[in-house]
Amino acid sequence: MTQPAFVGSVRSGAGTDESLVLTLSESLAAAGHVSRHDMSDLTVVLFGDLADRTSLARRLGCAEDSLPYGAALASLLVEAHDLAWLPESSGDFALVAWNRRTGTLVLARNHAGTRPLFYGETPGALHFGSDISPVLASMGQGSASPFLPAVAAYLIGNAAPPGTTLAAGVRSVPAGHLLSWHDGTARLVCHWDPSHLPHSPVRSVDEAAAELRALIKVSVAESLPPGGAVGTHLTGGIDSAIVAADLLMACEATGRATPLAFAWHPDTSRESDAIDVRLINAMGTHLSMSVQWSSADDSALWAALARNPLEQPTTSTLLHEVEVQTSASARGVATLFSGWGGDEFVSYNGRHLRGRTLRARAGHLRRLIAPADPQRNDAGQLRGYASAVVRRHSVPSIMETLPTLRTARATQLCYLGSGHLSERTDSWSSAGSAFGVQYAYPLLDRRLLEWALALPDSMVGAGRHLMREALSDVIPDEVRLNTDKSDASRDTSRAVDAVRARGLELTLNPALAPLVDLSRFTTQLLSDKPVVQPGKFMAAARLLYQPGGTPLGELVRLP
Template sequence: MCGIAGVLSSEKMDGGKLSAVLQQLIASLKHRGPDDNGTWINASGTVGLAHVRLAILDLSPGGHQPMHTPDGRFHITFNGEIYNFKELRNELERDGVPFASHSDTEVLLRLYEKHGLAMLPRLRGMFALAIWDEKNRRCFLARDPLGIKPLYYTTRGGRLAFASELKALQVSGFAGSQLDAEALVRYFQMGSVQEPHTLLADVHCLEAGHYLIWEQGRCAKSCYWRVTFTSDEMSGGDAVETVKQGLMESIDAHFVSDVPVGIFLSGGIDSTAVLALARASGHHKISTFSIGVDDAGMDESAPAERTAKHFGADHHAMRLNAERGGELFARFLSAMDQPSVDGFNTYAVSAFARQGGMKVVLSGLGGDELFAGYKSFDAVPRLHALNRAAHCIPLAAGIAGWALERNFYSAKLRRVGSMLRLPPTVKNSYRAFRGILSFHTAKLLAARYLNCSYDSLPELPNHHIKVEDIRNAVSKCELTLYMRNQLLRDSDVMSMSQGLELRVPLVDRVFFEKIAKVPASLRLRAGKQMLLDAVPEVPEWIKNQPKRGFVFPFEKWIEQQWGQEFAAATQKLPFTNPTWFTRWAVFMLDHWLERSAGHARAAIV
């Protein structure tokens, strides 16, 4: 796991200035790779690549990046892990390809040399990468199928600049300062920035499952993989066996490492299943990490400790209250790349695990999205049915929606109102459930921040999700809108701020393609029953407790101890009785804007 960056131009750049910019990029990404760093500039001065390294596979200098093929044609900077790199390497060696290291980076490089774009469907892992072809003067950028590793890019000023974090492009002067209106509206609506947008109009996030080709100043982007459910016919027993086999394979793959691998243990079903499967796969002496909080209704430290003891893990627990949380909060704000209503929990447990000597941890993230762990799997189909029925009555949906949108007391009713005023798509029904603000309120706030009129804001697209089963549609929304744009992004930024690699075995392309064949009626049974059937080792005290996860008592902390920090944010809201996460969203955006103003500068190349 690492950080990558690069600058490309169709014309020669000043060598000294380009070298200085690459060093700026390295400095801004150093936390992602404290073990090593490197740069490469081609002879014609049109390409510069940068890399910071967190050594996980092949700890020797042989894993240094940027890396190149022996003939000097291909050069790579790569962030992530390829879990099936040994199998791919063996295949290449049988074809006579020599290797100088034991790293997955060199396997990627030689695989691209041999197969080009066709290598992408063969990769099992998480990745964001750039490969420069010196002969054809072409750069290839790609991101993993499910969006675990981020990759940001801009073509502002006629050059291509890319990096693992948005703030790296800001600090180096490539990003510009103009806000993206659509991104801002969606941020207020959903609590996170939705790809391919960023909050900055000139910078884009390469979407999950996409690659980009840059050649002579022109970019061409293509999709190579997307979330698709196929739902084959199968019995309940076959479905359980399919899921269990897929889980075991994924857990084994995610333990590929030359350093110890730990586990974040929340006390819930997903992380417990990961620990149970790890033990069943023969992995022992596993370190687990959890956080306890000063709220009995949210504290899962006791069941987590009991579970760790049950499976013989070396457990580590951290106690967190408002005072200690406040101390961590300032550092969390510094680590933020783009604002969201999440991330602090991951920051806290990542810092704790890194202090405990870990460089790699597994998380149970993804289980709720794949096995119906959220209330959305029941609520969204009901909302969607209501929405479709209301639209069958002329003017009824629009009139009711207008009235509900202006309800001053209920955020939920305001969101339902926006749903009724928009086309009756599953996505709009989903946003009414998962969102934090109504579309109407989000536009009001965005207009204030953009200093423009409400009516001048652009219309946002309303894409349909085409799946036969509406619960699969909800699963797709959770995977592509919530998990991808909030959970995975924050998990990457916050874990890497500590130099910690976070792996997610339930968010794995091969695993997904296997279980996507299981009918929704079996896979999405209430209470994550399919996951429990596939992992019977999950103890009863975990099965029978209510879902909580790594959640903190933010509402109590804001009201009792952190109120002064959030007072200004509360005053900006165009309604009374705001939720804690609404105030959080405004506060985080304000802090990000203040910090971004300090980054405003022009690139020196």
């Protein structure tokens, strides 16, 4: 079973010490990733930490340098202001607050959902934790049963419907929401709703870029944990580049060691002339950072594939990220900085403008007039490798509305509401817990998201121009102005090739085999032609694969 950051349960009835059962990971607590604080009537757990300490000190009426960290700080806020401070909070965190006097438990997730928070109910009790399998165990379930609408979404490449997981009976607190539970009754409330933010005034590109530059610098600096070694992703893109540059400046300003940089690309590609490798090397040289390249062997890949998506959040990116986590842990790095979320908000590329093309309009018209076929997408392609029984439970995803949206804000709110962001952050946090590694996502800071959402649509165009302008004095133009991603060296077929190499000896979880169209999966596995829809093929492989399970050849009939 996964070692979670925390797992617990509460029972109905009068709030007493015996009503709450709570366990924290000793290793993650030692690294400062999770903390607990007890007061007379209050127990608080904070997974992650709170940022914008200046505003918090002002709210509490004390000096900033007197503020504690983690759950001790959250306890002061809850005691003084209950939960009124949550809508204006910043940082990567999930909060648990148990009031013994009232017998009320609150589970709250930050605005972008960058720390996982799951829960499930049994008669008279609520079970909660930072991972799915420990919640299931707390509920007395030895294994997960599939929640078919979420499985259907997973197998076609979408996030689970908001608030759900692939495990029946286990739910996720959505980003920007809190769950209040008292005496057997749960109530889910949105605590951060940016949909009604007023638009900021139209101003020059230079003014907007200067605002953006200042906000990013503050967000990265405030995301720096009080202690421990830190690292950062380098991808060759501008989001990871600015996070790395500002992290280096923050470390230098506080006397910390130079961060290590981590790339998904295998060590064998470090001398490649491919564009992305060249840009990673350019940033590493510019910042005098040592770049840690991934191993070329497949051990981490198979470790990621071995995760059961019903019991452990899992995405395609873990096939690369587990190698980074392994490398970071071996080098004593406990916190990794990521530029994830930048492309959706502060460096948004105007993808809503694509909805105005003739091709996009034709696709929208086709969706309106064509009969619904749950097996096929708009292009007539088969929708992944789901079995017929799973396809019947497929429900529309919010993400499918993206081509019809006409404003930047509508598109960005879709990303927030769909679970798109937290699908990745949940999986990285869950897998990282085994290595004592967690993440900081400074480009998903609440203040940055509100800045991006408030931009007038007339200032949001194609090309990520505001971000590129904001970085004009920070990163090399070779990186800042690059728009060519046509020659990526990272081998996206490596995972497919590794799975295909096992052929009919690929071992599966027989209990999950009925969820996948095994005939189609096997045909693609054994074919000598390129795999159809490789991303969806790998989603099926992640769902099916089980070390020591039943060989595929024993489960299928070949012609």
